[in-house]
Amino acid sequence: MDHNKNALAVLAAAVLLPGLSMPAPAQIRRVQGPFKKTPISAAAGSATALCAGIQPISLKVSLSNGSLKISGVSAPNLDVPAKQSLAIQAPADMGMRGGPAMAQASADERGVSPVPELSLSAKALSLPAAVGDQGSLIENLVKYEPQLLALRGNQLGLEKAVEGMKALFDTARPEKSLDDNNGPESGAGEPQWLPISLARAAPRAERRPEAMPGVLAEEKLRAVIGAMRSSAKPVVTDLSLEAFLPELEGASQLALGVGGLGFLTGETWGAYGRLDSVHGIGVMPLYDQYVDVEGRASRIAWENEPGIRPVMVRGEDGREIPLQFEVEFKGGRENRVSVFWVDRGGTPVFLLHSPGMFQRLYPGGNEQLRQYAFFARAYVEFMKKLDIAPEIIRLNEPQLVFVANAVKNDVDFHGRRGKRSLFSDTRFAGTTHTPERAALPFWDVEWLKGEVGPELVRDEMIVYRQGGRVADAAIGMARMADIVNGVSEEHAKVTASILLPEFQEKIVGIQNGSDPERWYSDGVRNRVKRARSLDEISGDELFRIGRQQTLSFNEYLQDSFGVSFSNPDRPLVGGVRRLVQYKEQGMLIAMVEWIVGDREHEYETPLGRKKGLGANLLIGGLARDEVGAQWRREFLALMRRPDLKGRFLFIDGSGDELLRQATSASDIWFSIPDPTREASGTSDQRAAFNGKHNIASATGGPLAYLLHGVTGWLIDVFQDRPFIDTARRFDIKDPAAIAEYRAKGSMALTEYLEEALGRYYAYAERGEGSWADEMRLAFLISHFKVSIGTMIQKYGLLFQSILDGTGPAGFLKKLKRG
Known part of the structure; x- marks a missing residue:
């Protein structure tokens, strides 16, 4: 048989x-x-x-x-x-x-x-x-x-x-x-x-009583959702609190994303169409306001913004009305939710709009906590309206543990009445995107019940700690998820050994990736379109395209921010990232004068007096903690110095276009976070997709593809120490470890910048050396190792391992088979 x-x-x-x-x-x-x-x-x-x-x-x-x-x-x-x-x-x-x-x-x-x-x-x-x-x-x-x-x-x-x-x-x-x-x-x-x-x-012949009244009015959306309902493929809903959506522009885009998770989420949603095994749906809050760098808030009229549309429903009478519903929260209080959607590269992304609850992204304090919890309730009710049962819910960050709580509450509610919930067969995948404790929150149980309602504080997230009961978001997510993944191999190791050691059997690593198409300069994109294969594109071509992009970037800076470099023909050193303590951009403050200084003059450096590098320097990003805010003030002051004007620029901003322009224009990109504190990092990947060299900490994502001394340089201060000891020291923010990294890291950065610019000038001025060949290698290796296509296929294996019940062990076997 x-x-x-x-x-x-x-x-x-x-x-x-x-x-x-x-x-x-x-x-x-x-x-x-x-x-x-x-x-x-x-x-x-x-x-x-x-x-x-x-x-x-x-x-x-x-x-x-x-x-x-x-x-x-x-x-x-x-x-x-x-x-x-x-x-x-x-x-x-x-x-x-x-x-x-x-x-x-x-x-x-x-x-x-x-x-x-x-x-x-x-x-x-x-x-x-x-x-x-x-x-x-x-x-x-x-x-x-x-x-x-x-x-x-x-x-x-x-x-x-x-x-x-x-x-x-x-x-x-x-x-x-x-x-x-x-x-x-x-x-x-x-x-x-x-x-x-x-x-x-x-598909069921009958509709659930909670389903939306009528049918989706927009033909395109109706076709997409109809295909999911009739398909044999499982549905994965991928949830996040933020995302940079390239279909949006300006303030509307910046209202929904702030950092690396936002960039990654937008790219991941757009990549689901590359998976043959599942359908993907993105869901996130739609925030009512954009808050600029000065703290000024402005409301976004979402109904008038291009690239995003309200979900409309056509009733039996032919009239079209917006999809809206009430969500009960904290035991009786109801809030109205309207639904918008964006076509993110073929993946429907639904944004839940409730101005009273989702006023702004990451407001902090109790308001932010209530956003987590209300989003959980709103998601459950929205999926009932959509009438699609997700086989898997992917939770991006432990804060979304409240979604798992709300889903399980719905299953229990229907089970007590002898019925099946829409989510009866739903399972969870948990992704943690940072080892920073700030993103792994926990609360006093009774206090939390008062803030979000007792029904959203399930036993799965409760632990006993220091004589009291604590609701721990990361532990709750790990308990309810079939698999928990870190976003690099190192991050998975840190998570399993330090953050969630009791769940180490559930934890795997999937290296973050980026979409090359989204981050190419215009010149690289055009050359790739003409190429029969990436392998035929030479380093000389990449260098020439990069130099032209540097000129175009200078015009973009002037048009968008009112500043520009006086001499854009100089080589460009760049880095655009959130300004927070562990990302260590402050290491550059003492080096600015030397980096942009004239090549015939000497300047003080962490390695003593050295001749200037003759480069332009760009630093950008939004300050997100007190240390970052102090660095911002110092960078702005440096930019105003007469001897540095037009050579050093600090850009107080973020967003898709700034990062695309900067990564493709910079000859050398830097990302220098504290060891083991950067779960992955992706800005370096975007530079590499354009053939650029990177100088990066030997941590997180760069370890997956950077060839030290060839396609870039890895700052490895603690290479002679046991990994777990280093990870523990930085987990507790040991002042001695941080000071040692800053001192030795600054010296390594000085050495590698000098070596990199020396190779650059040898090629640019005399046609000597391997700079162009190294650019070609960076271009090819990054496409193979850290593209979004490589990443999403691994998530496909992870989803399959959840559905077939083989779990983390099955995922690792599938990954090994390739």
Whole structure:
């Protein structure tokens, strides 16, 4: 008997029967025989059971083009329409071939045993290993034959049959290693999980009572959501508190994003279309105001902003009205929510607008906490209106633990009434984007209940600490998520060893990436479009394009900020990032005069007196803590000095266009945060996509792709110390460790800037050296290692590992297979 085929037949029957609850997607073990017949007893179902008097359920199963298709469902007494079909997609590494087969599952009221028995015999499968360099499909010929499963019992839930199937495979033990038959590497005698991704059920004929009245009025959005509802692919909702959306401009864009998470989220949402395995939906708050660097607030008239539109609903009478709904918060208080949407590269991003709650991004204090909690409630009610059940909710940062709480509350509420919630089968993926404790909040339990309502403070986030009860956001997210990922390998290591050591088995790393198309200069974009492959683009071309971009950037600075460099032909050293203590831009204050100084004069440096580098220097970003605010004041004062005017610029701003222009124009980009404090960082990637050299701390993302001394330089002050000791010292903000990094890091930065500018001048002035070749390497390696396409495919594997139940271990195995 074929285990995969029979189990999928049972699963399909359960999915296609309305009102029947399903367990998590099946995990079928790949096993090799022979085995002796193994009887399995499954306990009778109770709450969701097939009751007496049911006609046999028959369904046709066929395999074609990597998909398993189930059709021809017939169950007269259950009012299941005939000819419904369900496509079950095989995993990317599991090709299937074969003709049609028949499988039947029947339930018969004549059974007399209250504990039904399911007897199955195992059968060998032939599953050769993957072939090809690009992870092509396994050539897998599955032999099978029609089987009849007799499922007898007064009350037999098909979910119990699934448990019986799993129990059968768990008790099976092969007589020889899987490796004997060209299977993937595995321990001798150990069955290996074979993920079979169960697709979502066929769309319901009925609408949920909470669904929006009418239909989506906008044809484009209606088509996108309609495709999701009718598709067999699972839906992932990706949630964030901020995002830079390139479809927006100016104040409207800056109102929704402030830092690295915002840039990354916008790019990630736009990349979901590259995944064949899932549909993606982005959801975030829509903030009512933009607050400038001086603290002045201005309201955004979102209904008039280009690139964003209100979601409109057309009722039976043909009238179109905005999608709005009331959200109960803190035990009775209701707030109205309006829904807007943005087409982010083919992914629908929904923005929830409630001016009374979402006044501004990151307001701080209790107001910010209430935003976290209200967004959780608003998300749950919005998904009910949209009438799409997400298989996975991705939580970007632990603050979104309140979403998991609200979702679980909805499941419990319906369960107590014998009903199924929209989220009954939903699972969670948690992503932490920083090791900084400020982003890992915890609160006194009773105080928190008073702020957000007791229902949003679930036991899953409560811990006992120092004699009291504390609600910890990171622990709550880790408890409820199937997998927690850091955004680089180093960040995952810090998270597992220091921040969440009790959940280290759940923690994996996925290196952040960026979208090259979004960050190219105009010149690089045009050259890439003409190229047959990236490999044909030379370093000389990248250098010439970069020099032209420096001139264009100078015009952009004058037009946008009213400042510019006096001589834009000089090489440009740049860095635009949030100004916060751990990012250490203050290290540059003592070096400004030397960096921009004349090459024939000497200046003081951390390594003694040295001749000036003759470069222009750009520093930009928004101050987000007291230390950053002090640096901002010092940078502004330096920019006003007559001897530095036109050579050093400080830009008090952020946003997509500033960062794109700056990264593509700078000859040398710097990012120098404290060791282990930068989870990943991505601005360096954007410079590298344009072939630029980087000087970076040996931490986070640069470790994944930067070649020290070739495509850039890594400042590694603590390379002779145990990693975990360094991480712990910076986690507690040890003043001695910070002072040591600043002192030795400044010396390393001085050395590397001098070396970098020396190579630059050798090539630019004399055509000597390897500068252009290094630019080409930076360009190619960054595309391969840290592009958004590479990153999103890894998230696809993570989602698959959640759905197939293999979890972190399964993800790591899939990642290793490539």
